[in-house]
Amino acid sequence: MALSVEKWVGFGSAMAGFGLLWSRMPEHVHDEARHIISSLVPMLMSYFNPYEQISISEYGEERFRRNKMFDAVSTYLRSTCLDVASNLTAELGDKSKDHLLINLDENQEVVDNFQGARMWWRLYPKSAKKWGATVISLLPGDSDEQPRCYRLVFHQRHRKLVLDSYLPSVVRQWRKLIDTNRQRQLFTNYSREGKSHWINVPYNPPATFDMLAMDHHKKVEIMEDLNTFREAKEYHSKVGKAWKRGYLLHGPPGTGKSTMIGAMANLLRYDVYDLDLTSIKDNAELRKLFLDTTDKSIIVIEDIDAIEVELTTKRKGKEAAQENSNSHRVKIELPDKNEDHGKVTLSGLLSFVDGLWSACGSERIFVFTTNHVDRLDPALIRRGRMDRHIEMSYCRFEAFKMLAKSYLDITEHSLFGEIGQLLDEINTTPADVADSLMPRGKRNGEMDRLLDEMNGAPADLMLRVKRRREADDCLAGLVETLKTKKAAKMKTASPPMDSM
Ligand SMILES: Nc1ncnc2c1ncn2[C@@H]1O[C@H](COP(=O)(O)OP(=O)(O)OP(=O)(O)O)[C@@H](O)[C@H]1O
Numbered sequence: 248m249a250l251s252v253e254k255w256v257g258f259g260s261a262m263a264g265f266g267l268l269w270s271r272m273p274e275h276v277h278d279e280a281r282h283i284i285s286s287l288v289p290m291l292m293s294y295f296n297p298y299e300q301i302s303i304s305e306y307g308e309e310r311f312r313r314n315k316m317f318d319a320v321s322t323y324l325r326s327t328c329l330d331v332a333s334n335l336t337a338e339l340g341d342k343s344k345d346h347l348l349i350n351l352d353e354n355q356e357v358v359d360n361f362q363g364a365r366m367w368w369r370l371y372p373k374s375a376k377k378w379g380a381t382v383i384s385l386l387p388g389d390s391d392e393q394p395r396c397y398r399l400v401f402h403q404r405h406r407k408l409v410l411d412s413y414l415p416s417v418v419r420q421w422r423k424l425i426d427t428n429r430q431r432q433l434f435t436n437y438s439r440e441g442k443s444h445w446i447n448v449p450y451n452p453p454a455t456f457d458m459l460a461m462d463h464h465k466k467v468e469i470m471e472d473l474n475t476f477r478e479a480k481e482y483h484s485k486v487g488k489a490w491k492r493g494y495l496l497h498g499p500p501g502t503g504k505s506t507m508i509g510a511m512a513n514l515l516r517y518d519v520y521d522l523d524l525t526s527i528k529d530n531a532e533l534r535k536l537f538l539d540t541t542d543k544s545i546i547v548i549e550d551i552d553a554i555e556v557e558l559t560t561k562r563k564g565k566e567a568a569q570e571n572s573n574s575h576r577v578k579i580e581l582p583d584k585n586e587d588h589g590k591v592t593l594s595g596l597l598s599f600v601d602g603l604w605s606a607c608g609s610e611r612i613f614v615f616t617t618n619h620v621d622r623l624d625p626a627l628i629r630r631g632r633m634d635r636h637i638e639m640s641y642c643r644f645e646a647f648k649m650l651a652k653s654y655l656d657i658t659e660h661s662l663f664g665e666i667g668q669l670l671d672e673i674n675t676t677p678a679d680v681a682d683s684l685m686p687r688g689k690r691n692g693e694m695d696r697l698l699d700e701m702n703g704a705p706a707d708l709m710l711r712v713k714r715r716r717e718a719d720d721c722l723a724g725l726v727e728t729l730k731t732k733k734a735a736k737m738k739t740a741s742p743p744m745d746s747m
């Protein structure tokens with residue numbers, strides 16, 4: 248069938264050539280005959296060549312810009328038609344060290360079926376010449392050095408199907424595939440010659456919601472909220488709301504706020520933009536940075552309280568400001584009269600969170616973190632602006648059990664009761680507990696002796712014994728740490744003897 252498609256297309260080219268020849272010799276032919284033959288040529292052409300084709304060049308109109316449709320077709324064919332192809336190419340992808348990228352080789356033809364219609368695809372090499380036939384060409388110019396291009400051949404009765412359904416479905420599937428396979432990026436802003444830019448690095452945060460130690464119901468609620476947000480494109484357009492969501496994560500240092508951001512990025516597979524306000528000159532720069540962010544991203548401003556303190560001090564007057572003058576806090580200020588020129592202002596920031604500019608771009612999540620929620624300006628945290636306020640708190644027994652499962656792979660132990668009680672009595676952060684649960688690999692004479700005695704036992708049994716011993720050590724160490732903290736707390740709580 249492939250051959251016959253080529254034959255028909257070739258025949259069409261011959262007919263087209265004939266039509267061209269005819270148009271070049273008008274003076275030798277009677278006008279009326281010329282008119283009849285000219286109108287017959289297209290009919291003959293479509294009779295003899297019922298196939299049409301679409302070319303999708305590797306580069307767009309301006310030559311230097313890659314044609315995304317070409318990439319869409321490559322990805323689509325890779326996922327649907329490789330099984331039937333005999334000539335393939337292989338290269339190492341940049342996603343991971345062993346990630347193989349298999350593609351169709353040049354000149355390899357494959358057939359795809361779409362709603363009962365057959366589609367013939369072929370990748371033409373760089374210097375391929377144009378075909379004749381009826382061409383809807385996306386290929387620019389007439390230069391001999393044509394870039395590589397895919398040619399899609401289909402029966403002319405399927406033209407509408409191809410243009411209205413088939414190609415859009417190729418693009419849809421491509422977007423879905425790149426969404427799941429894409430390497431996520433972590434962006435941060437920096438300033439060069441007075442201008443702000445984003446730089447990025449590949450981002451694979453290790454944190455997941457599974458390993459996040461916090462109240463289970465709260466965790467499930469947050470995950471559901473994020474999943475609902477991701478699916479809520481139509482809802483947002485129906486109610487006329489920008490498709491964005493604001494989270495305020497608050498709690499003492501080491502309670503998992505940054506870890507939660509990584510877990511969110513993992514769950515949604517979004518990029519993260521870590522916005523450093525200290526290096527932004529003014530609102531115009533801030534706007535530029537926001538406009539440079541992409542959809543499906545989390546925009547993070549950490550320690551927003553540092554900004555708010557400055558804001559509050561400015562409003563409270565110079566005295567209070569002086570107290571904080573040697574702090575490293577960010578200069579975000581309310582626009583005093585006409586003073587907003589040359590500064591990043593709170594209103595400038597808020598215009599992106601839920602003001603006029605928030606409608607630019609969609610599927611964005613804003614996350615602000617703070618250690619001091621009480622210091623924040625109500626304007627920043629009012630409901631509707633920050634959709635959810637999530638408190639990350641000290642480690643209690645339930646959170647501890649999650650950490651023990653992640654770090655030591657245990658769900659019960661004789662010390663659990665004592666640890667639970669101590670955690671109720673003193674405020675310890677999950678970061679501190681996690682630190683105690685990390686096996687230090689320190690030498691343990693008793694364990695070495697035991698393992699020596701077990702010499703010759705199955706390897707997995709030895710490993711289990713080793714793990715169990717490590718867990719014993721870590722939990723005993725945690726009990727010690729917690730007891731020391733409790734003693735210190737009691738000492739500060741009770742008045743010194745000489746004051747009695
Ligand atoms: N809730 C938690 N669940 C699991 N691990 C946690 C949790 N909280 C803290 N950790 C551990 O402690 C480390 C520090 O936590 P993280 O940086 O997320 O705290 P934070 O709340 O962002 O602190 P800060 O306010 O100082 O920025 C993490 O790398 C993680 O290993």
Ligand SMILES: [Mg+2]
Nearest residue numbers: 504505506549
């Ligand atoms: Mg943090």
